[in-house]
Amino acid sequence: MTARLLLANALELVAGAGAAALLRAPLSTAYLLGLAVVGVLSAHLALVHVAVGWPVLGVLAGAGAAAALVRRPPLPRPGLLDLAGAGLLVALAVRAWPAYASRPLVDYDSWAIWGMKAKALAQLGWADPSLFASSAATPAHLDYPLLLPSLEAVAARALGSFDPRAIHLQFLLLGAAGVAALHGLLARRVPGRLLWPALLALAAAPGLNAQLLTAYADVPLALFVAAGLLAAAAWLGGGGTRALALATVFFAAAGLTKNEGLVFVAAAYLGLLLATGRWRPLALSALAVEALLAPWQLFLAVHHVHSDTLLTLHALRIHHPGIGPLALHALLDRSLALDAWPLLLPLFLAAVLAAAGSRLAVFAWAWALASFLGLTWIYVVSRTEWSNYFSYSGDRVVDSVLVGAGALAPLLAAEAASRIARR
Amino acid sequence: MRARALLAASALAAVAAAVLGARHTWLDLGDARFRLSGREALRATAVHEGLPVALFDRWKARLRPGERWWLDLPPGPPEGLTNRGAVYRAYALYWFLPALPARSEAAADVVFRLGAVS
Numbered sequence: 001m002t003a004r005l006l007l008a009n010a011l012e013l014v015a016g017a018g019a020a021a022l023l024r025a026p027l028s029t030a031y032l033l034g035l036a037v038v039g040v041l042s043a044h045l046a047l048v049h050v051a052v053g054w055p056v057l058g059v060l061a062g063a064g065a066a067a068a069l070v071r072r073p074p075l076p077r078p079g080l081l082d083l084a085g086a087g088l089l090v091a092l093a094v095r096a097w098p099a100y101a102s103r104p105l106v107d108y109d110s111w112a113i114w115g116m117k118a119k120a121l122a123q124l125g126w127a128d129p130s131l132f133a134s135s136a137a138t139p140a141h142l143d144y145p146l147l148l149p150s151l152e153a154v155a156a157r158a159l160g161s162f163d164p165r166a167i168h169l170q171f172l173l174l175g176a177a178g179v180a181a182l183h184g185l186l187a188r189r190v191p192g193r194l195l196w197p198a199l200l201a202l203a204a205a206p207g208l209n210a211q212l213l214t215a216y217a218d219v220p221l222a223l224f225v226a227a228g229l230l231a232a233a234a235w236l237g238g239g240g241t242r243a244l245a246l247a248t249v250f251f252a253a254a255g256l257t258k259n260e261g262l263v264f265v266a267a268a269y270l271g272l273l274l275a276t277g278r279w280r281p282l283a284l285s286a287l288a289v290e291a292l293l294a295p296w297q298l299f300l301a302v303h304h305v306h307s308d309t310l311l312t313l314h315a316l317r318i319h320h321p322g323i324g325p326l327a328l329h330a331l332l333d334r335s336l337a338l339d340a341w342p343l344l345l346p347l348f349l350a351a352v353l354a355a356a357g358s359r360l361a362v363f364a365w366a367w368a369l370a371s372f373l374g375l376t377w378i379y380v381v382s383r384t385e386w387s388n389y390f391s392y393s394g395d396r397v398v399d400s401v402l403v404g405a406g407a408l409a410p411l412l413a414a415e416a417a418s419r420i421a422r423r
Numbered sequence: 424m425r426a427r428a429l430l431a432a433s434a435l436a437a438v439a440a441a442v443l444g445a446r447h448t449w450l451d452l453g454d455a456r457f458r459l460s461g462r463e464a465l466r467a468t469a470v471h472e473g474l475p476v477a478l479f480d481r482w483k484a485r486l487r488p489g490e491r492w493w494l495d496l497p498p499g500p501p502e503g504l505t506n507r508g509a510v511y512r513a514y515a516l517y518w519f520l521p522a523l524p525a526r527s528e529a530a531a532d533v534v535f536r537l538g539a540v541s
Contacts, residue, residue, distance in 0.1 A: 088445075092445070092448070092449075092452075095449060095452045095453070096452050098456050099452050099453075099455035099456050102456050102457040102458065102459070103455065103457055104457060104459060104463075104464040104465075104467035104468065104471075105467070105468050106467055106468060106471040108472075108503070111468045111514075111517050112513040112514070112516075112517065115517060116513070116516050116517040116520070119517065119520050120520055120521075123488075123520050123521040124520075124521055128523070130491075130523050131516075131523050131524065134523075134524055134526060135526060136512075136516075136524035136525065136526060137516055137524055139505065139509050139512060139513050139516075140513065140516060164464055164465060164467070164468070165457075165459075165464050193434075194434060194437075197434065197437035197438045197440075197441050198437040198440075198441075200441040200444075200445065201437050201438075201440035201441040201444055204441060204444035204445040204448045204449075205440075205444045205448070206444055206447040206448050206451060209448045209451065209452065210451060213455060338443065339447065342439070342440045342443040342444050342447070343436045343437075343439055343440035343443065344440055346436055347433055347436035347437050347440055350429045350430075350432045350433035350436060351429070351430075351433040353429045354426050354429035354430040354433055355426075356426075384504060388504065389504065392503060392504055409433065409437070410437070412433075413430055413433050413434060413437075416426055416429070416430045416433075417430055419426065420426055420427055420430065
């Protein structure tokens with residue numbers, strides 16, 4: 001059964017290799033890119049009664065293989081440090097495998113929201129409005145988009161049924177895909193001695209591992225956001241239109257993973273605008289993200305599914321005036337927790353200051369600040385009593401900021417080192 | 424000089440973060456294994472939430488795929504961001520698939536009633 005899950009993921013990887021070749025992206029982004037492409041496609045096809053299973057995966061992998069053969073992306077040439085770092089990551093994954101393979105769905109949102117939708121997509125074959133737009137299913141956050149449940153449903157079809165234990169392995173594989181993508185995007189510009197400690201710090205962070213194991217959407221979202229940020233940083237560094245296109249795909253995947261993803265995506269565009277002043281390519285990229293989200297937004301509108309995202313007028317109704325500073329303080333407190341995200345935020349702040357004055361530093365601090373303020377605003381406008389709401393979500397909503405910051409930190413350090421060397 | 428010191432601090436923080444995180448995570452992952460049979464794993468959600476497993480099994484056995492069900496129960500006491508009754512309803516959505524929730528009791532093929540939730 002697990003072999004069939006691995007085969008489906010291998011097909012997703014090959015599909016992503018084609019997309020990576022077309023976008024001239026590093027080959028190690030292929031797996032996450034494949035999951036993003038299959039995730040977006042399967043989420044939208046689910047709206048029109050098309051289930052993504054072996055035939056569609058086969059077609060996507062075939063197209064991906066053809067594109068990769070034509071474009072032939074360069075293969076990485078690992079050094080000793082790369083082999084050692086990769087060895088440590090593999091050891092961590094081997095240690096993690098039994099925990100993921102044996103865990104049932106016992107975390108509330110994992111079965112009540114994500115797992116329920118995934119099981120429904122797998123068993124019904126599509127996003128049947130009699131469930132996905134039913135007032136009786138409102139507690140399942142019907143306005144949350146379908147990328148993650150769709151990926152789970154693809155995995156369930158590969159497994160033969162929705163297995164509440166084996167489905168966790170899809171999350172471990174997504175985690176591996178994310179870390180590989182971050183490595184690929186960093187390795188072009190960051191020397192190994194700066195890259196590996198930061199990447200290992202991120203991959204081994206207790207917060208990341210504990211939350212990925214819950215089968216919630218927050219860590220997958222964080223990985224899409226972080227990959228998008230690094231691709232955007234490559235565009236900032238002269239990577240050309242394809243780098244921005246790569247960022248666009250990851251940002252769209254983030255927006256289709258969780259509504260909060262749009263906070264981090266909007267913050268990224270703000271940071272890029274402040275750093276470059278080039279609004280035309282950024283507007284085109286943002287429009288492309290919106291176009292990729294549009295089918296889901298249309299589904300919500302057609303079926304009158306209420307959404308309280310920051311993109312609606314609800315975002316302007318302040319229910320808890322005055323709690324902004326308290327919420328921001330609480331978010332920072334969670335971000336600095338040594339038992340969840342040890343030293344990641346200080347590491348990022350030191351790197352931003354070291355690279356101060358560079359466009360990359362402007363992008364990084366503007367994104368992080370806007371993201372924290374955006375998260376704070378969610379608590380200010382939420383109808384739920386804020387401290388109760390925070391106690392159930394505060395440790396998770398910061399994931400994207402911390403994973404994004406942790407991913408940007410070695411890039412900032414490399415920028416600072418190169419500026420020092422030029423003096 | 425200041426940039427050099429910050430760069431060194433950043434690099435040191437990365438190494439320390441990797442060591443601290445890896446130690447914590449390595450131990451956590453070792454403790455995170457479940458040893459459940461297939462049947463136990465399927466019902467672990469209900470057991471974890473303290474729901475009546477046998478009752479939900481009986482209710483599910485009465486449903487055919489695609490049938491519409493309605494769950495008539497009181498809200499019960501507050502629980503987390505919701506109430507106990509909503510936990511029952513959320514679990515019914517998950518457990519009764521591929522049967523679907525009805526929009527109203529009148530539209531349901533099967534109605535389940537419970538006088539109190541615990």
